[in-house]
Amino acid sequence: MSKVPRNFRLLEELEKGEKGLGPESCSYGLADSDDISMTTWNGTILGPPHSNHENRIYSLSIECGPQYPDQPPSIKFISKINLPCVDPNTGQVTPSTFHTLRDWKRAYNMETILLDLRKEMATPSNKKLPQPEEGSTF
Amino acid sequence: MKVDVEEVHSVFAWTWHIPKDNKDGSLQADDDDDVCGICRASYNATCPSCKYPGDECSLVVGECNHNFHVHCIYRWLDTTTSKGLCPMCRQLFQLKRGLAINDSQLEKFRELQLKKRTSVAGEFADEDDEEAIARAVAQQNQAEVDDQGDVIMDQGLVVR
Amino acid sequence: MASLPKRIIKETERLASDPVPGIGAEPHEDNLRYFAVTIEGPKESPYEDGIFELELYLPDDYPMEAPKVRFLTRIYHPNIDRLGRICLDVLKNNWSPALQIRTVLLSIQALLASPNPNDPLANDVAEDWIKNEELAISKAREWTTLYAEKK
Numbered sequence: 001m002s003k004v005p006r007n008f009r010l011l012e013e014l015e016k017g018e019k020g021l022g023p024e025s026c027s028y029g030l031a032d033s034d035d036i037s038m039t040t041w042n043g044t045i046l047g048p049p050h051s052n053h054e055n056r057i058y059s060l061s062i063e064c065g066p067q068y069p070d071q072p073p074s075i076k077f078i079s080k081i082n083l084p085c086v087d088p089n090t091g092q093v094t095p096s097t098f099h100t101l102r103d104w105k106r107a108y109n110m111e112t113i114l115l116d117l118r119k120e121m122a123t124p125s126n127k128k129l130p131q132p133e134e135g136s137t138f
Numbered sequence: 139m140k141v142d143v144e145e146v147h148s149v150f151a152w153t154w155h156i157p158k159d160n161k162d163g164s165l166q167a168d169d170d171d172d173v174c175g176i177c178r179a180s181y182n183a184t185c186p187s188c189k190y191p192g193d194e195c196s197l198v199v200g201e202c203n204h205n206f207h208v209h210c211i212y213r214w215l216d217t218t219t220s221k222g223l224c225p226m227c228r229q230l231f232q233l234k235r236g237l238a239i240n241d242s243q244l245e246k247f248r249e250l251q252l253k254k255r256t257s258v259a260g261e262f263a264d265e266d267d268e269e270a271i272a273r274a275v276a277q278q279n280q281a282e283v284d285d286q287g288d289v290i291m292d293q294g295l296v297v298r
Numbered sequence: 299m300a301s302l303p304k305r306i307i308k309e310t311e312r313l314a315s316d317p318v319p320g321i322g323a324e325p326h327e328d329n330l331r332y333f334a335v336t337i338e339g340p341k342e343s344p345y346e347d348g349i350f351e352l353e354l355y356l357p358d359d360y361p362m363e364a365p366k367v368r369f370l371t372r373i374y375h376p377n378i379d380r381l382g383r384i385c386l387d388v389l390k391n392n393w394s395p396a397l398q399i400r401t402v403l404l405s406i407q408a409l410l411a412s413p414n415p416n417d418p419l420a421n422d423v424a425e426d427w428i429k430n431e432e433l434a435i436s437k438a439r440e441w442t443t444l445y446a447e448k449k
Contacts (some may be wrong), residue, residue: 001358002329002331002357002358003329004355004357005326005329005332005353005355007353007368008353008355008366008368011366011368011381011383014381030381033380033381034380035381036370036372036380036381036382038381175395175396176361176395176396177303177304177305177361178304178305178308178309179304179305186303186304186305210395213362214362214395217362217363219362219363219364219391219393223394225394225395225396226394226396228394
């Protein structure tokens, strides 16, 4: 398999996001449809059931740098959330405490990250963590 | 003078004989463009998936007089984009009848056509057209009966 | 990485030794399937004063699958969207493995010479084009000066 270059990889992800081919529990799209560099993206995660996140919709901001997908994107919650891998002051997902970013592989994509974050919200130790008021932002 | 022959290395060369219709009805080897229009390797070399040229990686001649490595054209016709058309002239690609070079491949290409037809029928079935599938299956059964005389399988055919 | 198919090597060599006038295509050193492309705007088109940058990638299935091509320079054209994606039949349904990198790039150059607002990708641009062609052409000229490299 050859290496799909960054921009064509992002175009594939964009198309998948636009056509809604991914799972229903998360979505993502370009923050600015004029951004020819396709750097900044918006993401959403639907809180997993049977947890304190149930029925909540979390917004995130994803930044795919020039080294993506060789390097993971930087990802930040906009909606306030209490989760061990998220910086409580800035909303930044910290790579050292979130395995998907720490052990990043080129085959991973934005959907992988959003789905794994959703799994993180549903782990036995995280699902009952007290959460900030719904709708508040970092 | 006495000569001792210690060893003999035999060397031979071969090329595909590609018949081509001329306007005056005579046959002549194809001379204008002797590379496969798909992989751009010589007719006498192999397609990109094969190591050894010859019968394992043979050449086929289309009804439209365009020639390709059998593996190249098969892979193309197996894509949905191809719509069964020749890459060069966009006419429906059919193997030319009555050529020794094509004979061993006729079966394989007939199967491919049927497969395509069945998958098209399958798409129709999504729109509740069960008749289309029934028709395709009937055609397939018919073809199987027709073909029982001359089943030549090419095990070496590489399909991705 | 798997070795590069002969056909790609041949095409690359020929693009360098026998380049198409007004078109440049060079593979990136670290990915020989990924090309940096430049296309000069065709004469007597609103793009004539500019040189446009594009990127081209040959997917694993090439030549059974069309190359992927995108404009990196912003361009005002009814068949090219804001992200530089191109609406061109030979890149999609009308691809044929008999086509090559050079023929694809020539088709794109031809698309610059004759925009087709009836088969649009950039909907708003196509609308402008149909409503007031003269105005659209002057805007295309303006964008060429703004974003494309000067010839």
